[in-house]
Amino acid sequence: MTVVRRLLDALYTLAAVLAALCLIIILALIVIQMLARWTGEVFPGAPDYAGYAMAAASFLAFASALNKGSHIRVSILLNVVGERMRFFLEVWCFSIATAAAWYVSWYIWRMVGFAIKFNDVSQGQDATPMWMVYTPVLVGAIILAIALTDNLITLLVTGKHRIVRDVTDAHAE
Amino acid sequence: EDWDMPMAYSATNFHSENGAKFAECVGAGTNGEINITVHPSGSLFKGADIKRAIQTGQVPIGERLLSGHQNENAVFGFDSVPFLATSFEDSGKLMAAAKPKLEEVLADQNLTLLYSVPWPPQGLYFNKEVNSVADMEGIKFRSYNNATSRLAELTGMLPVTIEAAEISQAFATGVAESMISSGATGYDRKVWESLSHFYEVDAWLPYNHVMVNSEVWAGVSDANKAAITACAETAAADGLEASKAYTQFTLDGLKEGGMTVGRAGDQLVSELQEIGETMTAEWLEAAGDDGTAIVDAYKAN
Amino acid sequence: MQEAYVIALFLFILFLLLGTGVWVGLALIGVAYVGMELFASGPTGDRMATTIWSASSSWTLTALPLFIWMGEILFRTRLSQDMFRGLAPWMARLPGGLVHTNIVGCTVFAAVSGSSAATLTTVGKMSIPELRARQYPEKMVIGTLAGAATLGLMIPPSLTLIVYGVTINESIIKLFFAGVVPGLVLAGMFMAYVAIYSFVGRDWKPDVETGMSFADKMKNSRFLIPVMCLIAAVIGSMFAGIATATEAAAIGVIGALVLAALQGSLNWSTFTESLMGATRTSAMIALILAGAAFLSLAMGFTGLPRALADGIAALDLSRFQLLMVLLVFYIILGCFLDGISSVVLTMAVVEPMVREAGIDMIWFGIFIVVVVEMAQITPPIGFNLFVLQGMTDHEMSFIARAAIPMFLIMVLMVFVLIWFPELATWLPDNVRQAPG
Numbered sequence: 001m002t003v004v005r006r007l008l009d010a011l012y013t014l015a016a017v018l019a020a021l022c023l024i025i026i027l028a029l030i031v032i033q034m035l036a037r038w039t040g041e042v043f044p045g046a047p048d049y050a051g052y053a054m055a056a057a058s059f060l061a062f063a064s065a066l067n068k069g070s071h072i073r074v075s076i077l078l079n080v081v082g083e084r085m086r087f088f089l090e091v092w093c094f095s096i097a098t099a100a101a102w103y104v105s106w107y108i109w110r111m112v113g114f115a116i117k118f119n120d121v122s123q124g125q126d127a128t129p130m131w132m133v134y135t136p137v138l139v140g141a142i143i144l145a146i147a148l149t150d151n152l153i154t155l156l157v158t159g160k161h162r163i164v165r166d167v168t169d170a171h172a173e
Numbered sequence: 174e175d176w177d178m179p180m181a182y183s184a185t186n187f188h189s190e191n192g193a194k195f196a197e198c199v200g201a202g203t204n205g206e207i208n209i210t211v212h213p214s215g216s217l218f219k220g221a222d223i224k225r226a227i228q229t230g231q232v233p234i235g236e237r238l239l240s241g242h243q244n245e246n247a248v249f250g251f252d253s254v255p256f257l258a259t260s261f262e263d264s265g266k267l268m269a270a271a272k273p274k275l276e277e278v279l280a281d282q283n284l285t286l287l288y289s290v291p292w293p294p295q296g297l298y299f300n301k302e303v304n305s306v307a308d309m310e311g312i313k314f315r316s317y318n319n320a321t322s323r324l325a326e327l328t329g330m331l332p333v334t335i336e337a338a339e340i341s342q343a344f345a346t347g348v349a350e351s352m353i354s355s356g357a358t359g360y361d362r363k364v365w366e367s368l369s370h371f372y373e374v375d376a377w378l379p380y381n382h383v384m385v386n387s388e389v390w391a392g393v394s395d396a397n398k399a400a401i402t403a404c405a406e407t408a409a410a411d412g413l414e415a416s417k418a419y420t421q422f423t424l425d426g427l428k429e430g431g432m433t434v435g436r437a438g439d440q441l442v443s444e445l446q447e448i449g450e451t452m453t454a455e456w457l458e459a460a461g462d463d464g465t466a467i468v469d470a471y472k473a474n
Numbered sequence: 475m476q477e478a479y480v481i482a483l484f485l486f487i488l489f490l491l492l493g494t495g496v497w498v499g500l501a502l503i504g505v506a507y508v509g510m511e512l513f514a515s516g517p518t519g520d521r522m523a524t525t526i527w528s529a530s531s532s533w534t535l536t537a538l539p540l541f542i543w544m545g546e547i548l549f550r551t552r553l554s555q556d557m558f559r560g561l562a563p564w565m566a567r568l569p570g571g572l573v574h575t576n577i578v579g580c581t582v583f584a585a586v587s588g589s590s591a592a593t594l595t596t597v598g599k600m601s602i603p604e605l606r607a608r609q610y611p612e613k614m615v616i617g618t619l620a621g622a623a624t625l626g627l628m629i630p631p632s633l634t635l636i637v638y639g640v641t642i643n644e645s646i647i648k649l650f651f652a653g654v655v656p657g658l659v660l661a662g663m664f665m666a667y668v669a670i671y672s673f674v675g676r677d678w679k680p681d682v683e684t685g686m687s688f689a690d691k692m693k694n695s696r697f698l699i700p701v702m703c704l705i706a707a708v709i710g711s712m713f714a715g716i717a718t719a720t721e722a723a724a725i726g727v728i729g730a731l732v733l734a735a736l737q738g739s740l741n742w743s744t745f746t747e748s749l750m751g752a753t754r755t756s757a758m759i760a761l762i763l764a765g766a767a768f769l770s771l772a773m774g775f776t777g778l779p780r781a782l783a784d785g786i787a788a789l790d791l792s793r794f795q796l797l798m799v800l801l802v803f804y805i806i807l808g809c810f811l812d813g814i815s816s817v818v819l820t821m822a823v824v825e826p827m828v829r830e831a832g833i834d835m836i837w838f839g840i841f842i843v844v845v846v847e848m849a850q851i852t853p854p855i856g857f858n859l860f861v862l863q864g865m866t867d868h869e870m871s872f873i874a875r876a877a878i879p880m881f882l883i884m885v886l887m888v889f890v891l892i893w894f895p896e897l898a899t900w901l902p903d904n905v906r907q908a909p910g
């Protein structure tokens with residue numbers, strides 16, 4: 001069990017680090033594009049690559065944002081109900097969220113399939129095959145779905161989910 | 174049957190108005206058996222997503238500027254080869270020459286072509302007077318695809334990539350100083366606030382194509398197919414007339430806005446023709462036998 | 475009748491999912507899913523994937539994480555603290571004190587960024603901890619921030635005005651000029667409210683800065699220089715024509731890193747913390763944007779916003795009546811949709827109505843922006859509320875209540891615009907850009 005736990009946690013961290021790298025890539029792409037223009041050079045496709053990095057950064061960070069409590073929710077009801085009721089409410093929330101995340105993952109998976117079937121290529125100057133840039137998004141969506149499933153199972157087994165609000169994000173303020 | 178029809182341009186654009194009339198015609202012609210709702214302004218799907226949406230059956234029908242998809246197949250760019258067909262008449266002939274090949278390529282992608290309507294011809298916008306290619310040297314030119322980048326390269330301009338959303342701002346702040354586009358784009362974006370000259374070089378006339386998903390099409394009764402095809406023919410003819418009328422209207426509008434509008438000088442035209450031949454040759458290389466067949470059929474006419 | 479049924483169902487599912495605590499982005503996906511399954515024939519999931527991809531991979535969106543990152547750097551190094559050290563002695567004696575920094579900060583930042591979320595996170599990250607430390611009433615801190623951040627949409631550059639201008643073929647530059655004065659007036663109205671509150675508010679007991687001599691004040695002002703330079707660099711790069719709006723965001727990040735390094739507060743841990751914090755915050759916003767895009771698609775397929783706009787067109791109203799009905803219409807729509815979606819989904823029907831009533835379309839653009847700004851702070855779906863919840867850990871209901879005065883000020887602003895249309899039309903009519 002602890003091996004699975006360690007693997008899962010490593011997976012979330014890895015995805016978050018990759019997402020952060022994507023943010024640096026966005027910055028680098030925009031800076032290079034700017035420098036290229038100033039010096040009369042061209043960097044074809046830079047805006048397209050920045051867009052792909054944006055999507056990848058968002059999706060790869062979804063799971064880590066969930067586990068660190070960054071995704072927001074309306075918790076008025078959760079805060080007023082008793083312990084037992086809260087447990088059922090949390091189960092309901094995690095069930096809906098888990099279903100939604102797997103649903104999204106499945107259809108992004110299908111989108112990758114279509115992209116390969118129709119040989120879909122980016123319309124920008126980058127001419128990247130679309131399945132390549134869909135893949136990080138698919139991976140991120142699946143990792144979010146795994147993280148939600150992980151939380152749901154933990155909740156059902158132990159009575160507590162694993163979301164811990166990152167203190168440096170909020171309380172330090 | 175209800176068909177949702179995404180269109181990329183705003184409701185008042187002549188393509189959208191034409192599409193709305195087509196939808197009405199289909200409703201009447203099929204006695205309400207097929208009821209098309211148009212969704213202009215990219216309110217359902219953005220322009221870039223519309224072709225894929227029709228292919229995969231997310232919507233039965235839609236309109237798309239196919240030259241945006243040249244990366245997929247160079248044939249889609251037949252209408253955007255600079256200086257190959259430089260009038261409504263020539264462009265109509267080119268469209269006719271390309272149609273069989275285009276329909277074949279689309280059929281492979283689960284798409285059936287209903288009708289095509291050209292945009293007004295593409296001209297050059299500058300913030301100064303330009304009489305020769307030499308005058309273009311070093312001007313910052315808005316490029317948005319490989320062909321426009323290549324055009325900048327061949328004319329000695331500096332291609333800068335500016336996304337559509339930032340066009341006005343880019344011209345106002347001088348990030349870009351020139352672009353190639355129809356008089357309509359300049360008129361819609363009111364570019365006379367930042368740019369001064371428009372040269373009618375009629376470089377090419379890109380087409381918007383209304384396409385239907387082939388599986389959906391196969392399920393339409395023969396009577397309704399005939400009705401829709403008839404409406405499509407009317408729409409193609411009306412759209413062409415609207416495009417011609419709009420060309421004059423927008424050129425007048427640019428003048429009224431204070432721009433110098435006119436044909437390019439002889440020297441510029443002949444220099445651009447030369448560049449056009451280079452780019453046609455390059456396109457033919459990319460488009461292979463299909464491209465050669467289209468250009469041969471066009472030139473034979 | 476069909477419409478009433480659709481509306482009731484949408485509302486029920488929305489409140490059920492949001493109210494029970496389902497994460498906002500996923501709840502929106504759930505609502506949109508139900509709407510699509512019931513009212514649109516065809517493949518819901520594939521349509522969703524297309525829309526989510528296109529909403530998530532947009533190039534114009536890339537400025538958002540960069541601005542968030544810049545805010546994180548300023549917050550995690552000592553830069554934002556310094557700025558307040560420089561500002562405090564000057565502003566503490568003003569009625570309203572340092573709360574004005576929220577409004578001034580948002581106004582300045584609005585000139586850099588076209589989105590309200592970026593404005594909010596950047597300014598909020600810096601100002602909230604400082605204002606809290608000085609015991610300003612929490613409601614004022616949160617409320618003014620929620621309200622003033624919406625100026626990001628009105629003061630150019632503005633994504634909303636770009637979308638509006640492209641949709642109805644009006645000059646974006648004229649729209650940008652039109653937004654300047656109303657934006658400043660609105661900021662002034664927010665500041666006036668803060669000043670009045672400082673006299674009448676019972677919970678207004680901020681720490682008073684100890685008296686400082688003029689020389690000390692001047693000496694303290696040197697702390698302002700770094701951040702002022704950064705702001706000047708970001709705005710200046712845009713107006714000098716060396717950077718587009720998105721590139722200005724990149725300049726902001728690099729500038730903040732350079733400042734932090736010069737100051738000696740940049741190290742591996744502040745760098746990685748700021749980067750990971752920005753990654754998570756932008757992921758949070760991206761999930762909501764993805765859900766909102768899907769909901770907007772569902773609305774498009776059901777045709778609901780258009781049907782409602784059609785209903786208004788059939789009423790045959792006078793000019794003022796039309797504006798009032800549209801005000802209410804967009805406020806209600808704004809509760810459930812983001813501003814850009816409500817513009818795109820309704821403009822096809824609203825534009826001819828407004829033109830026919832003889833209303834200036836540039837002026838109407840500013841009217842729309844004020845109304846869309848309200849949408850940012852109205853529950854249940856208000857982006858500024860979400861972002862602030864993410865930043866402060868307050869319940870959304872608390873934030874929404876804190877923002878009510880700002881909402882009312884914006885309603886007042888609509889009437890000010892109706893009474894004095896020149897606020898929006900004078901500048902664009904009189905600034906004529908010399909061609910070439």
Ligand code: NA
Nearest residue numbers: 584626629631
């Ligand atoms: Na702004």
Ligand code: NA
Nearest residue numbers: 808809849855
């Ligand atoms: Na709202």
